[in-house]
Amino acid sequence: MSVMRPRLFIAATLLALGGLPMAPAIAQSSATPISAEIAAAVAAPGRTAANVARDTYRHPAETLSFFGVQPGQVLVEYMPGGGWYTEILAPLLRDQGIFYAAQPAGRGTDALRAMLDGDPERYGKARLVSWPETGIAPGSVDTLLTFRNIHNMVMRGTEAEQFRAFYALLKPGGTLGIVDHRLPETRDSALEKTSGYLKVSTVRRLAEAAGFVFEDSAEINANPKDSADWEKGVWMLPPTLSNGAVDRDKYLAVGESDRMTLRFRKPLD
Secondary structure, three states: OOOOOHHHHHHHHHHHOOOOOOOOOOOOOOOOOOOHHHHHHHHOOOOOHHHHOOHHHHOHHHHHHHOOOOOOOEEEEEOOOOOOOHHHHHHHOOOOOEEEEEOOOOHHHHHHHHHHHOOHHHHOOOEEEOOOOOOOOOOOEEEEEEEOOHHHHHHHOOHHHHHHHHHHHEEEEEEEEEEEEEOOOOOOHHHHHOOOOEOHHHHHHHHHHOOOEEEEEEOOOOOOOOOOOOOOOHHHOOOOOOOOOOOHHHHHHHOOOOEEEEEEEOOOO
16 A cells, blocks of 8 residues: 655645645655644645745654644643744644743743744644643643753753643643754754754753653654854844845855754653
8 A cells, every 4th residue: 555755645634634735845754644734734825935935844744743743632842933833833733722822021032922922823722821830730730842942941051940840831742843953963962052052962861850751752844954152153044144145145055053953752651
């Protein structure tokens, strides 16, 4: 029996849903089946064009499928920032499930609130909560996701307490999904404090110290063009492009960073 490749699966799904336009550059690197609901959320016409353009680096359909996201879940996105994934997750869970955007107080909170308040039809049921005092009952969350935030914790020295907070929120058997910039294992660990990159072994150590069990990894968000040795860190690459116009084309040709995609589980007992 033949197996439908991910791109064809998405196309067929969207056709069945009435021909919704498909977001470009869906990667074919994940063997995890992509549900009709995730495919539709990624392809939704309400997504902003600038965000859709970055799908080629972030592979949201494959990434969310790998993490086991599905309607009906209680899901927390830790520190959504500009809301790139919120734009997909909030509508996905709008009618079935609960979506929490957990954002520390500050400028990012105001921008995220403006985004959610600006489109009640898409985001009206999303719950914006503070961090770490979320008001969410401990042990009530099915899935907690964080995208490109662990390196900030390590740079600030807050990683241990944050992972403990993740663990406390999740149900037994719940999923912790992490995407972050990947530092080769052979590099000096001191770079983790300055470059924005982390070793996979470091993230595994932090999660396992908090009680999580490592379940699986994926190369969905890998980028072999990224040497991870930029003079001013990962921010020299898009989307930040911290060097401005200097060598801009070079950094654009590399694309966004090489990223680890890791899935952890909170034990049942």
